[in-house]
Amino acid sequence: MANPSPADTTPTTTSSTTNPPADTSPADTSSTTNPPADTSPADTSSTTNPPADTSPADTSSTTNPPADTSPTTNPPASTFPARPAAPRTLLLAQLCNSVGDGAFYVTSALYFTGVVGLSAGQVGAGLAVAWAVGSTAGVALGTLADRRGPRGTSVLLALVTAAAVAAFLLIDSFPAFLAAATLYASAQSGLAAARQALLAGLVASEARTAVLARLQAVLNAGLAVGAALGGLALYAGTRGAYLAVLALDAGGFLLCALLLGRLPAPAPLPAVPGRGGSGTAVLRDRPYVVLALLNALLLLRMPVLSLALPLWIAQRTAAPGWTVSALFVLNTTAVTLFQVRAARSVTDLDSAAGAVRGAGAVLFAACAVFAATALPGLGAGTAVTVLVLGSVLLVVAEMRHSAGAWQLGLGLAPADRVGQYQGFYGAGVPVARTLGPLVVTTLLVGGGPAGWLLLGGVFALAAAATGPAARWAARTRPLPEAPPAVSSAAGRP
Numbered sequence: 001m002a003n004p005s006p007a008d009t010t011p012t013t014t015s016s017t018t019n020p021p022a023d024t025s026p027a028d029t030s031s032t033t034n035p036p037a038d039t040s041p042a043d044t045s046s047t048t049n050p051p052a053d054t055s056p057a058d059t060s061s062t063t064n065p066p067a068d069t070s071p072t073t074n075p076p077a078s079t080f081p082a083r084p085a086a087p088r089t090l091l092l093a094q095l096c097n098s099v100g101d102g103a104f105y106v107t108s109a110l111y112f113t114g115v116v117g118l119s120a121g122q123v124g125a126g127l128a129v130a131w132a133v134g135s136t137a138g139v140a141l142g143t144l145a146d147r148r149g150p151r152g153t154s155v156l157l158a159l160v161t162a163a164a165v166a167a168f169l170l171i172d173s174f175p176a177f178l179a180a181a182t183l184y185a186s187a188q189s190g191l192a193a194a195r196q197a198l199l200a201g202l203v204a205s206e207a208r209t210a211v212l213a214r215l216q217a218v219l220n221a222g223l224a225v226g227a228a229l230g231g232l233a234l235y236a237g238t239r240g241a242y243l244a245v246l247a248l249d250a251g252g253f254l255l256c257a258l259l260l261g262r263l264p265a266p267a268p269l270p271a272v273p274g275r276g277g278s279g280t281a282v283l284r285d286r287p288y289v290v291l292a293l294l295n296a297l298l299l300l301r302m303p304v305l306s307l308a309l310p311l312w313i314a315q316r317t318a319a320p321g322w323t324v325s326a327l328f329v330l331n332t333t334a335v336t337l338f339q340v341r342a343a344r345s346v347t348d349l350d351s352a353a354g355a356v357r358g359a360g361a362v363l364f365a366a367c368a369v370f371a372a373t374a375l376p377g378l379g380a381g382t383a384v385t386v387l388v389l390g391s392v393l394l395v396v397a398e399m400r401h402s403a404g405a406w407q408l409g410l411g412l413a414p415a416d417r418v419g420q421y422q423g424f425y426g427a428g429v430p431v432a433r434t435l436g437p438l439v440v441t442t443l444l445v446g447g448g449p450a451g452w453l454l455l456g457g458v459f460a461l462a463a464a465a466t467g468p469a470a471r472w473a474a475r476t477r478p479l480p481e482a483p484p485a486v487s488s489a490a491g492r493p
Helices: 085-115 120-148 150-167 174-202 205-236 239-261 286-316 323-343 349-372 380-411 415-425 428-447 449-475
Strands: none
Touching: 085 120, 085 150, 085 174, 085 205, 085 239, 120 150, 120 174, 120 415, 120 428, 150 174, 150 239, 150 415, 174 205, 174 380, 174 415, 174 428, 205 239, 205 323, 205 380, 286 323, 286 349, 286 380, 286 415, 286 428, 286 449, 323 380, 349 380, 349 449, 380 415, 380 449, 428 449
């Protein structure tokens, strides 16, 4: 299932996002400190003496111009390092932590209840508290990435996430679980924001959505592999198997930190004069806040596949139980194969707003199709067919919404506060994770077909309002300025 941010690989989403082959777009081709000289026909400065102009319109001179004796210089360093190794390294880092996450997601509930001895209620309450804290920590940690550098902050938070996962190996009580889960959620939220800021500093704006789409595809592939490994642990059912999964996930984040540390370091951006140094400036940016709230409403789609549909299929349709697994595989496979293609047309704010608007209409159609599966007299085979159709619509909407949301969230964030803004924009994920299950189960399981139509209407309205909100935000932005050149040092931020 596609996520707003491929870097976010936290539970209850299967996409992830986070987030394919190395990006070879023109915006990401320099591999040296100084890019090669431009040898296009329009630039003849590389020759010592320009050729004589022999055009009929200019015959007044019969001699060549004097030789150009000015020193030859390379063009200025690119604003972005944009070298092929950067997206490739981001992809490898995404793959490393997503495999471990996939294994952790499918085994964690049984580990916490069956091995640690917590009740299901304690696990649910603890995760709700942890993600509530994490959603607020993301803004502060994103601000840290803006001020101290996104690469160093990303490495630090990847290490903290690894430590939090390792702490799950040692917990034996609810307070210990709550502390470890809160550390995990906070580090994950901050890591997602810092990685978005890191990507923004390494990849030109016109290529970011394409790179994020590749990260999303890699994320889904990694989660699928990890889920298979987690299935082996579930089959074994031993304490040692569960502990091995946790060790795998912690090791994945350690390797992720190592890979992120090898990336070039974008120079920390100084605060723009007149803006002040507040770490909560995003909260005063009303159009961006509105845009983030609309995105959070659209993210209520996340628990539809993981929670609402399994309950709906079991209680309201004649479809067999294995349908749940089949729809999950369909969703994950589609995102892995087609997310890059779905994001290809999203290149600016207008196309992003159009993608989100279209996603809202498709989400409404998907909800209407799911509602139809409760019609009386619908046999098992027909119910499965209708559910597959609804799931295809759902995954198409997810991919288009993700592509549009990435472009809007990054494109409208001030260059010197990408981390802070992404921390706030990305808070929609833990909010949807915390409140989404309650909302969708109340609407869908309790409300029946009417609940599906109501939820679809919310999606359509939120998506339709996204375009005006994006234009409002764009009108309040100053003219873009080129950020400073990227530091050539690869060792320290």
